[in-house]
Amino acid sequence: MKTQFSVPTREQVAPANQAIFDNLQKAIGFVPNLYATIAYSDNGLGRFIAYQNAKTSLTNKEKEAVNLVVSQVNECVYCQSAHLVLGKMNGFTDEQLLDIRKGKSENAKLNALVKLAADITKNRGKADGDLVDDFFAQGYTNENLVDTILLISDKTAMNYLHNLTQVPVDFPLAPAL
Known part of the structure:
Protein backbone atom coordinates (compact mmCIF):
# COMPACT_ATOMS: atom_id res chain seq x y z
CA MET A 1 0.00 0.00 0.00
CA LYS A 2 1.17 3.50 -0.74
CA THR A 3 1.98 4.85 2.71
CA GLN A 4 2.15 8.54 1.91
CA PHE A 5 0.11 10.70 -0.39
CA SER A 6 1.46 14.02 -1.53
CA VAL A 7 -0.86 16.96 -2.05
CA PRO A 8 -0.95 17.83 -5.75
CA THR A 9 -0.08 21.35 -6.80
CA ARG A 10 -2.13 23.42 -9.21
CA GLU A 11 0.22 22.48 -12.04
CA GLN A 12 -0.26 18.76 -11.38
CA VAL A 13 -4.05 18.70 -11.79
CA ALA A 14 -6.42 18.86 -14.76
CA PRO A 15 -7.34 22.29 -16.18
CA ALA A 16 -10.86 22.09 -14.73
CA ASN A 17 -9.38 21.49 -11.29
CA GLN A 18 -6.89 24.33 -11.79
CA ALA A 19 -9.86 26.67 -12.24
CA ILE A 20 -11.40 25.33 -9.01
CA PHE A 21 -8.07 25.84 -7.23
CA ASP A 22 -8.10 29.46 -8.45
CA ASN A 23 -11.67 29.96 -7.19
CA LEU A 24 -10.83 28.46 -3.79
CA GLN A 25 -7.73 30.65 -3.56
CA LYS A 26 -9.85 33.74 -4.25
CA ALA A 27 -12.71 32.73 -1.94
CA ILE A 28 -10.86 31.46 1.14
CA GLY A 29 -7.24 32.37 0.56
CA PHE A 30 -5.90 28.84 0.09
CA VAL A 31 -6.71 25.43 -1.34
CA PRO A 32 -7.35 23.04 1.56
CA ASN A 33 -5.13 19.98 1.27
CA LEU A 34 -8.06 17.58 1.32
CA TYR A 35 -9.74 19.36 -1.60
CA ALA A 36 -6.45 19.36 -3.47
CA THR A 37 -6.21 15.61 -2.88
CA ILE A 38 -9.64 15.10 -4.46
CA ALA A 39 -8.16 16.80 -7.55
CA TYR A 40 -6.24 13.61 -8.34
CA SER A 41 -9.56 12.78 -10.00
CA ASP A 42 -10.06 14.95 -13.08
CA ASN A 43 -13.81 15.15 -12.37
CA GLY A 44 -14.00 14.42 -8.65
CA LEU A 45 -13.33 17.87 -7.22
CA GLY A 46 -15.98 19.67 -9.26
CA ARG A 47 -18.51 16.91 -8.65
CA PHE A 48 -17.79 16.87 -4.93
CA ILE A 49 -17.95 20.65 -4.46
CA ALA A 50 -21.27 20.76 -6.32
CA TYR A 51 -22.61 18.03 -4.02
CA GLN A 52 -21.27 19.78 -0.94
CA ASN A 53 -22.74 23.14 -1.94
CA ALA A 54 -26.17 21.83 -2.95
CA LYS A 55 -29.19 23.41 -1.25
CA THR A 56 -30.37 21.74 1.92
CA SER A 57 -33.15 22.12 4.46
CA LEU A 58 -30.61 22.26 7.28
CA THR A 59 -29.24 25.55 8.60
Whole structure:
Protein backbone atom coordinates (compact mmCIF):
# COMPACT_ATOMS: atom_id res chain seq x y z
CA MET A 1 0.00 0.00 0.00
CA LYS A 2 1.17 3.50 -0.74
CA THR A 3 1.98 4.85 2.71
CA GLN A 4 2.15 8.54 1.91
CA PHE A 5 0.11 10.70 -0.39
CA SER A 6 1.46 14.02 -1.53
CA VAL A 7 -0.86 16.96 -2.05
CA PRO A 8 -0.95 17.83 -5.75
CA THR A 9 -0.08 21.35 -6.80
CA ARG A 10 -2.13 23.42 -9.21
CA GLU A 11 0.22 22.48 -12.04
CA GLN A 12 -0.26 18.76 -11.38
CA VAL A 13 -4.05 18.70 -11.79
CA ALA A 14 -6.42 18.86 -14.76
CA PRO A 15 -7.34 22.29 -16.18
CA ALA A 16 -10.86 22.09 -14.73
CA ASN A 17 -9.38 21.49 -11.29
CA GLN A 18 -6.89 24.33 -11.79
CA ALA A 19 -9.86 26.67 -12.24
CA ILE A 20 -11.40 25.33 -9.01
CA PHE A 21 -8.07 25.84 -7.23
CA ASP A 22 -8.10 29.46 -8.45
CA ASN A 23 -11.67 29.96 -7.19
CA LEU A 24 -10.83 28.46 -3.79
CA GLN A 25 -7.73 30.65 -3.56
CA LYS A 26 -9.85 33.74 -4.25
CA ALA A 27 -12.71 32.73 -1.94
CA ILE A 28 -10.86 31.46 1.14
CA GLY A 29 -7.24 32.37 0.56
CA PHE A 30 -5.90 28.84 0.09
CA VAL A 31 -6.71 25.43 -1.34
CA PRO A 32 -7.35 23.04 1.56
CA ASN A 33 -5.13 19.98 1.27
CA LEU A 34 -8.06 17.58 1.32
CA TYR A 35 -9.74 19.36 -1.60
CA ALA A 36 -6.45 19.36 -3.47
CA THR A 37 -6.21 15.61 -2.88
CA ILE A 38 -9.64 15.10 -4.46
CA ALA A 39 -8.16 16.80 -7.55
CA TYR A 40 -6.24 13.61 -8.34
CA SER A 41 -9.56 12.78 -10.00
CA ASP A 42 -10.06 14.95 -13.08
CA ASN A 43 -13.81 15.15 -12.37
CA GLY A 44 -14.00 14.42 -8.65
CA LEU A 45 -13.33 17.87 -7.22
CA GLY A 46 -15.98 19.67 -9.26
CA ARG A 47 -18.51 16.91 -8.65
CA PHE A 48 -17.79 16.87 -4.93
CA ILE A 49 -17.95 20.65 -4.46
CA ALA A 50 -21.27 20.76 -6.32
CA TYR A 51 -22.61 18.03 -4.02
CA GLN A 52 -21.27 19.78 -0.94
CA ASN A 53 -22.74 23.14 -1.94
CA ALA A 54 -26.17 21.83 -2.95
CA LYS A 55 -29.19 23.41 -1.25
CA THR A 56 -30.37 21.74 1.92
CA SER A 57 -33.15 22.12 4.46
CA LEU A 58 -30.61 22.26 7.28
CA THR A 59 -29.24 25.55 8.60
CA ASN A 60 -25.52 26.27 8.41
CA LYS A 61 -25.24 25.68 12.17
CA GLU A 62 -27.01 22.33 11.85
CA LYS A 63 -24.76 21.37 8.96
CA GLU A 64 -21.64 22.20 10.97
CA ALA A 65 -22.92 20.23 13.95
CA VAL A 66 -23.47 17.17 11.75
CA ASN A 67 -20.12 17.62 9.99
CA LEU A 68 -18.31 17.84 13.32
CA VAL A 69 -19.97 14.90 15.07
CA VAL A 70 -19.61 12.66 11.99
CA SER A 71 -15.91 13.58 11.75
CA GLN A 72 -15.52 12.78 15.44
CA VAL A 73 -17.21 9.39 15.09
CA ASN A 74 -15.09 8.60 12.03
CA GLU A 75 -11.93 9.75 13.84
CA CYS A 76 -10.93 12.21 11.11
CA VAL A 77 -8.65 14.81 12.64
CA TYR A 78 -8.53 16.83 9.41
CA CYS A 79 -12.29 17.32 9.27
CA GLN A 80 -12.59 17.84 13.03
CA SER A 81 -10.00 20.61 12.70
CA ALA A 82 -11.72 22.22 9.71
CA HIS A 83 -15.19 22.06 11.26
CA LEU A 84 -14.06 23.55 14.55
CA VAL A 85 -13.03 26.62 12.53
CA LEU A 86 -16.23 26.59 10.47
CA GLY A 87 -18.34 25.97 13.57
CA LYS A 88 -16.93 29.12 15.20
CA MET A 89 -17.58 31.04 11.98
CA ASN A 90 -21.22 29.89 12.25
CA GLY A 91 -21.66 31.10 15.81
CA PHE A 92 -20.77 28.13 18.02
CA THR A 93 -18.70 28.69 21.16
CA ASP A 94 -15.74 26.49 22.09
CA GLU A 95 -17.86 24.82 24.76
CA GLN A 96 -20.70 24.10 22.34
CA LEU A 97 -18.25 22.63 19.82
CA LEU A 98 -16.74 20.41 22.51
CA ASP A 99 -20.22 19.18 23.44
CA ILE A 100 -20.99 18.39 19.79
CA ARG A 101 -17.75 16.41 19.50
CA LYS A 102 -18.94 14.47 22.56
CA GLY A 103 -22.25 13.80 20.77
CA LYS A 104 -24.56 16.18 22.59
CA SER A 105 -25.90 19.74 22.76
CA GLU A 106 -27.69 21.77 25.41
CA ASN A 107 -30.15 22.87 22.73
CA ALA A 108 -32.83 20.13 22.62
CA LYS A 109 -33.41 20.32 18.86
CA LEU A 110 -29.71 20.35 18.00
CA ASN A 111 -29.14 17.56 20.54
CA ALA A 112 -31.63 15.34 18.69
CA LEU A 113 -29.85 16.03 15.39
CA VAL A 114 -26.35 15.45 16.78
CA LYS A 115 -27.31 12.22 18.55
CA LEU A 116 -29.07 10.85 15.47
CA ALA A 117 -26.23 11.81 13.11
CA ALA A 118 -23.68 10.14 15.40
CA ASP A 119 -25.82 7.01 15.69
CA ILE A 120 -26.39 6.77 11.93
CA THR A 121 -22.64 7.11 11.37
CA LYS A 122 -21.67 4.56 14.05
CA ASN A 123 -24.24 2.04 12.81
CA ARG A 124 -23.69 2.50 9.07
CA GLY A 125 -27.13 3.84 8.25
CA LYS A 126 -29.10 2.06 10.90
CA ALA A 127 -30.37 4.12 13.83
CA ASP A 128 -31.95 3.65 17.22
CA GLY A 129 -35.72 4.14 16.84
CA ASP A 130 -35.90 6.32 19.94
CA LEU A 131 -33.35 8.71 18.42
CA VAL A 132 -35.36 8.88 15.20
CA ASP A 133 -38.55 9.54 17.20
CA ASP A 134 -36.84 12.30 19.19
CA PHE A 135 -35.54 13.86 15.94
CA PHE A 136 -39.11 14.13 14.65
CA ALA A 137 -40.47 15.19 18.06
CA GLN A 138 -38.08 18.16 17.98
CA GLY A 139 -39.73 19.40 14.78
CA TYR A 140 -37.52 17.89 12.13
CA THR A 141 -39.17 16.57 8.96
CA ASN A 142 -38.66 13.77 6.46
CA GLU A 143 -36.85 16.31 4.27
CA ASN A 144 -34.50 17.11 7.15
CA LEU A 145 -33.82 13.40 7.65
CA VAL A 146 -32.94 12.89 3.99
CA ASP A 147 -30.72 15.98 4.02
CA THR A 148 -29.02 14.78 7.20
CA ILE A 149 -28.22 11.43 5.59
CA LEU A 150 -26.87 13.15 2.47
CA LEU A 151 -24.70 15.38 4.65
CA ILE A 152 -23.41 12.35 6.57
CA SER A 153 -22.47 10.73 3.26
CA ASP A 154 -20.62 13.87 2.12
CA LYS A 155 -18.67 14.11 5.36
CA THR A 156 -17.98 10.38 5.55
CA ALA A 157 -16.39 10.51 2.09
CA MET A 158 -14.06 13.30 3.22
CA ASN A 159 -13.31 11.49 6.49
CA TYR A 160 -12.41 8.31 4.65
CA LEU A 161 -10.24 10.20 2.19
CA HIS A 162 -8.21 11.79 4.95
CA ASN A 163 -8.09 8.67 7.10
CA LEU A 164 -6.58 6.82 4.14
CA THR A 165 -4.27 9.50 2.72
CA GLN A 166 -3.23 11.28 5.94
CA VAL A 167 -2.43 14.46 4.02
CA PRO A 168 -1.24 17.28 6.30
CA VAL A 169 -3.91 19.14 8.27
CA ASP A 170 -3.83 22.79 7.20
CA PHE A 171 -6.22 24.11 9.86
CA PRO A 172 -5.51 24.68 13.55
CA LEU A 173 -5.28 21.13 14.89
CA ALA A 174 -8.31 19.84 16.80
CA PRO A 175 -7.29 18.87 20.32
CA ALA A 176 -7.78 15.25 21.28
CA LEU A 177 -10.78 14.56 23.50
